[in-house]
Amino acid sequence: MPGFLEVLGELVDLCEVDNDFRANTFHRAITALEGQIITAVEDIKLFNLIELKGVGKSILEMLEEFIDTGKIQRLVDLKATPDQVEWFSNLTKGQADHIQIWWDCKGERGYATDC
Numbered sequence: 001m002p003g004f005l006e007v008l009g010e011l012v013d014l015c016e017v018d019n020d021f022r023a024n025t026f027h028r029a030i031t032a033l034e035g036q037i038i039t040a041v042e043d044i045k046l047f048n049l050i051e052l053k054g055v056g057k058s059i060l061e062m063l064e065e066f067i068d069t070g071k072i073q074r075l076v077d078l079k080a081t082p083d084q085v086e087w088f089s090n091l092t093k094g095q096a097d098h099i100q101i102w103w104d105c106k107g108e109r110g111y112a113t114d115c
Contacts (some may be wrong), residue, residue, distance in 0.1 A: 001038050004066045006028050007075055008059075014078050028054030028070075041067050 008026045016022035032054035038044060041064050049055050049063075062072050091099070 001033065001036055004038075004063055005033060007066060007072050008062075011072070011075055011078070014075075016047075025054075025056075025059075029056075029059045033059075038063065038067070111114075 008030050012026045012030070015021075015026065025073050032052040035047070036047065036049065038047065038049070044050075044060055044063060049060060050057070062074065070075055088096070
């Protein structure tokens, strides 16, 4: 359980950075689940965790995923960012010039074919 609560804490931190309302949801779940001893998926139903205030279906699905895999894919996805510096450093001058022209022409919501 401590590992799961730690992962939920990381989700709180990431959501707070983005001003995501789910930060409060994850924080309430941490508070509700502190002190619980859950070692298997079957324990979730055995201890009626769904009845705890602040623990909803999606939190329990994440707990099941964490018990089964040792991670929460949502957190993995939020942490995954491409290494943009490496990507940009591998561009040829022509590619970099094209991107700059496209960016200047259309902004970030444009498409390269629009210029």
